[in-house]
Amino acid sequence: MASPMLRSIHVHPVKSLAACAREEVVVEPWGLDGDRRWMLIDHTGRAVTQRQQPRMGQVSAALTGDGGVTLSAPGSAPMTVEVPPPGRTLTAELHGSRFEVVEAAAAAHSWLGDVLDTPVRLVHLDAPSHRRLIDPAYARPGETVSLADGYPLLLTTTASLAALNALIASGGHPEEGPLPMNRFRPNAVIDGTGPWAEDDWKRISIGEVPFRVVKPCGRCVITTTDQRTSERGKEPLRTLARHRRVGKDLLFGQNLIPDGTGVIRVGDPVRILD
Numbered sequence: 001m002a003s004p005m006l007r008s009i010h011v012h013p014v015k016s017l018a019a020c021a022r023e024e025v026v027v028e029p030w031g032l033d034g035d036r037r038w039m040l041i042d043h044t045g046r047a048v049t050q051r052q053q054p055r056m057g058q059v060s061a062a063l064t065g066d067g068g069v070t071l072s073a074p075g076s077a078p079m080t081v082e083v084p085p086p087g088r089t090l091t092a093e094l095h096g097s098r099f100e101v102v103e104a105a106a107a108a109h110s111w112l113g114d115v116l117d118t119p120v121r122l123v124h125l126d127a128p129s130h131r132r133l134i135d136p137a138y139a140r141p142g143e144t145v146s147l148a149d150g151y152p153l154l155l156t157t158t159a160s161l162a163a164l165n166a167l168i169a170s171g172g173h174p175e176e177g178p179l180p181m182n183r184f185r186p187n188a189v190i191d192g193t194g195p196w197a198e199d200d201w202k203r204i205s206i207g208e209v210p211f212r213v214v215k216p217c218g219r220c221v222i223t224t225t226d227q228r229t230s231e232r233g234k235e236p237l238r239t240l241a242r243h244r245r246v247g248k249d250l251l252f253g254q255n256l257i258p259d260g261t262g263v264i265r266v267g268d269p270v271r272i273l274d
Helices: 054-058 106-116 158-170 237-243
Strands: 005-011 020-022 024-028 038-041 060-063 069-073 076-081 090-094 097-103 121-124 153-157 188-191 203-206 209-218 249-258 262-265 270-272
Touching: 005 024, 005 262, 020 060, 038 090, 054 106, 069 106, 076 106, 106 121, 153 158, 153 209, 158 188, 158 237, 158 249, 209 262, 237 249
Parallel strands: 153 188
Antiparallel strands: 005 020, 005 188, 024 262, 038 121, 060 069, 069 076, 090 097, 097 121, 153 249, 203 209, 203 270, 209 249
């Protein structure tokens, strides 16, 4: 078997919108540079994701040089949104945690509301170093996360996806597979491992950057959403429930916390430290 290596890097500038592939990226304490620093909220301040709006996967957000984003969607003219100036914050809620964010310009709300056919507001995490703490059951004191669900990075492996697709094909519903990796919205995709090898990792390095492997990722309905069409099926949750259930969680991928900063690049070696 080949040695493990970083096959691809994916940054999601706006939470739950389409990902951007990168050849290299800076790892910051709270996640990849530019990853999930923007988010949609409803009128109550609660996060809006593909769980509620599956069409979000068809909307793209490309990073601009200063941390802003250029939004695009089929049938709509692109819109560039600048990072809002520092000032008054509002309270947002994501998976039960409440924290402060800064609201984007009203034109961004209108553009997104028209595309998604529902009222939303676009907000920016202005200070990721202290706005939102990681669950202390898995993190060290003071460690923070951007607007990812709970942890700075999500890692998946191509071998585990191949194994999952084989299980889907043998489970009586081959028409729902094979599934692409974008269903799982990872940051780092690793080649050259055995299926489910990541279950046993505790510490790894990608290139020169070390990470702690702190918690397997419990999957949700977003994984059943075709990222091109927004249509939903039953896979992979049906197969994960049969083969990868631990308690209430259906597991695929691993959550990482950086133990340092630096640059990771496609093709970097991945070393299993523990």
